[in-house]
Structure formats: C-alpha cells, structure tokens
Amino acid sequence: MAERIHFEDDIRRNKLKSFFLIVIIFVFFILVGYLIALALDPSYFFVITIFATIFSLVYIWVGYYYSDKIALASVNARAANRAEHSKFINAAENMALASGLPVPKLYVMNSSEINAFASGRNPENAVICATSGAIEKLDKQELEGVIAHEMSHIANYDIRFMTLTAVLVGMISIIAQMFLRNLWFAGNDDRDSKAGLLIMLAAVIAAILAPIAAQLVSLAISRRREFGADSTAVKFTRYPPGLKKALEKIKREHVEIRETKKFPKAVAPLFISDPFKKKISGLFSTHPPIDVRIEKLGRM
Amino acid sequence: MIWAIWLIIILIALLVVMFIFYYNRFVVLDNRIDNSLAQIDVQLKRRADLVPNLINTVKGYAKHEKGIMTEVTNARKALLGAKDLKGRMKAGSQLQEALKSIFAIAENYPQLKANENFLHLQQELAAIEDKIAYSRQFYTDSILVYNNSVEVFPGAFFAKIFGKKEKPQFNIPTEEKAVPKVEF
Secondary structure: OOOOOOHHHHHHHHHHHHHHHHHHHHHHHHHHHHHHHHHOOHHHHHHHHHHHHHHHHHHHHHHHHOHHHHHHHHHOOEEOOOOOOHHHHHHHHHHHHHHOOOOOEEEEEOOOOOOEEEEOOOHHHOEEEEEHHHHHHOOHHHHHHHHHHHHHHHHOOHHHHHHHHHHHHHHHHHHHHHHHHHHHHHOOOOOOOHHHHHHHHHHHHHHHHHHHHHHHHHHHHHHHHHHHHHHHHHHHHOOHHHHHHHHHHHHHHHHHOOOOOOOOHHHHHHEOOOOOOOOOOOOOOOOOOHHHHHHHHHOO | OHHHHHHHHHHHHHHHHHHHHHHHHHHHHHHHHHHHHHHHHHHHHHHHHHHHHHHHHHHHHOOOOHHHHHHHHHHHHHHHHOOOHHHHHHHHHHHHHHHHHHHHHHOOOHHHHHOHHHHHHHHHHHHHHHHHHHHHHHHHHHHHHHHHHHHOOOHHHHHHHHOOOOOOOOOOOOHHHHOOOOOO
C-alpha cells in the first residue's frame, strides 16, 4: 500500500529539490566558464561573461516584465466577464481567498481542450487564463483544483523562478557558443603542448554538453515545480480528488483527440498540462507524466 | 586577537539581522491573521446585504411564511448590530440556518422556485458560503503558520523577546459543517 503524503511535506520537498537543481546549474555555469578561460585566455572569461550577462539579462527582463501580456497575446485570450464565466470567476475568487492572494486578472481563450495557465511576475500582476473547454467540461471542484494549481504557481513565484533558471541556462548556452565560434577564428597560436591540447579538448566537449545538460536540469526543475504546484493546490482546496479528476479528464481527452497544436510552443511550461504532449516523456518534458501526478494526488 | 574581534562583530551583525528578520516576520504573520478575519467579515456582510432582496422576492410568492421571514430579518439585524467579529460570526451562522429554512420552504412554491431573481440570489448565497468556508480555512492556516513560527527554534527565542504568544484557534461557529453542498 502506498504511503500517504502530507501536502505540506511535499511542498517542502519540492522546494528543496528545485533549490538543489538550480545550484547544479550555477555550478555548471562557473565550471564551463572556468574551463573555457583555461583553454583560451583568462581575460576572455570576463569579456564573455559580461557580454552574455548583459545580453541575456535584457532579453529575459523584457520577457519577464511583460510575461503576462506576451502569454495572453500569443494565445489570443479575452477578459472573463461575470455574466458569461461566473463559474470560472467564482472558482478563482475562492482560490484567492484560500491562498490569501489578490484575485488575479482572469482570461478565457477559445479552445475545446481542457487547459489553463498562469503568468505574471508577482501576485499583484498575475493572470490566470483558462480555455473555454475547461470552464465547460470541468465541474466546480475540478475547476477549483485546476485554478488552485495555477494559483500555486503564482504563490510559489514559479514564473520568477523559471525565469531565473532560463537566464542561467541561456547564459551557459551563449558562453558555450561564443567559445565554439571563437575556436574557428582563433586557431591555435602557442598552445601546442599536450596539456594545452587536452584542456582545449575538455573545454570543447564541455561547451557542447553544458548547454544540453543545463537545459535538462532546468526541465527537471520545471517538473519539480509542477509537483509542487499540485501539492500546494491541495493545500488551497483541501480536496485532492478535485484536481485529480480534472487531470483524469485531461488525460482521457489527450487519448481521444491528438489535437492540432494551437498554442505557441514557448508557453508550454505555463500550462497545467503540456499541450504538446506526445508519447515521449521523462527527461525532455516540462511536465511530469500525468499518471504519476494522478497517482500522487490519490495518495494525499 | 583580531580574529576574535571579527568573530564578535560578525556574531553581533548576525544577531541584528535575525532580530530584524523575526520582528518583521511576526508582524507579517500577525497582519495576515487580521486580514483573514477581515475577509470573513466582508463575506458575512455581503450575505447580510442580500437578505432584504431575498425577503422581498419570497414575500411575493409565500405571504404566509411570516415566522421564517422574521427569523431571517432578526438574524440579519443581529449580524449588523454585533459589535465584534465573534458576534457577527455567531449571528452569521444563525442567519445561514434561517436562510436554509427559506430555501427548504421554497420547495413548496414552484413559482418562487422558478423565479429568476430567486434563483440568482440562491446561487449568490451559495457562492458566498463557499467563500466563507475558504476564508476560514485561510484563517486557520494563518494561525497555524503563526503558532509554528512562535514555537519553533530559533523563532521561539525571538518570540519571547517580542512577547509573542501562541494564538488559540478561536472557535468560529461551524455553520459550514451542517450545510449540504448545493450543486447548480
């Protein structure tokens, strides 16, 4: 018999795990920079780092600051109104009360698929967007479960956290790429000793592998945060079957219709379930397998 | 000798930082509890505000149910007149009981049951009930977080300095337990 999980313990565990994961990314970052600096010239290290940092910071800052608007515009959502979407608005207001957060701005996008996402840099600027399919097909408890999951992303500052991870991963890739490109032009001047060659080789391998590895770690973090949001959602609703049944409905739907890809791929990590889910899951997905999530909720 | 001085300076700095951290933490947690109570209050008042409208609608169809109507009106008055939140909670649960009887009586008046205004009010009141339940849950959670941070080391140490004590979960009349969940 599976052991029962208390949502508070689970929340703590998930936080701890994602913290460790981000530490891993950071260590990568330092290591790659160090290796490249060894291979080329210590002075390069600073130039590259400063360049990459400024570039990615500006890029990410824009994305982060306007995350809500970008996400909403890219899925073509409209504001929810009380006459039409009272069920959605009530569920969101309930979850705001349960979480002690302000009620986020609410949006609806037209799609028969059950899905929802949250965005915004902090609780004051948060938005939650649900598909019309979700509002239609889910009952009150299920909808509350789904919205509680999205509220949890807001409450746990997941958008901020994932942006930070994206910055780190981005910087690693930029540095690695700059180094690899530099190799073509630099040629080897005075580095023909055996040790120099070995270091160079190690740096090249690191430069190729590090971005991939960093990306994998950041996906692992994303999956951790999803589990975290599930258990925080239970804290808000105190009713695990709500979210569980909603996930089961989503799962059934995925089997029935392998629908066309309506949403831009970049917004995938935001959704409650990955809209691009195919057969492959595991290392390369933003979300944990839905069966595992259902099973975990069943034990809460 | 110098390292000892540095050590002392660092320790003092650490203590000051912790002092500020815990002071602010207790303030935040305290305010959260106050806020959660205020949220309950808001919902209780919203419920009371809907009552006159409901009474008027019901009157049109069920003139003879005077007893239950005065009961509702009185409960509402008690709620509005209560001086503190505790009193309002108590009156609020009485009001909820009385409203329940009104909705039970409505079963005998098909026309009333079909009235759009009545249906709307019924939905509104059900939604408010949910909100009261969730605000209470948040209140209980806030108390738990507060008590945990007062009792757990090293917070407990600072709690003593600031004179913060464990707060009892104050007993709000548990109206919600008796009410069946209504699905529309």
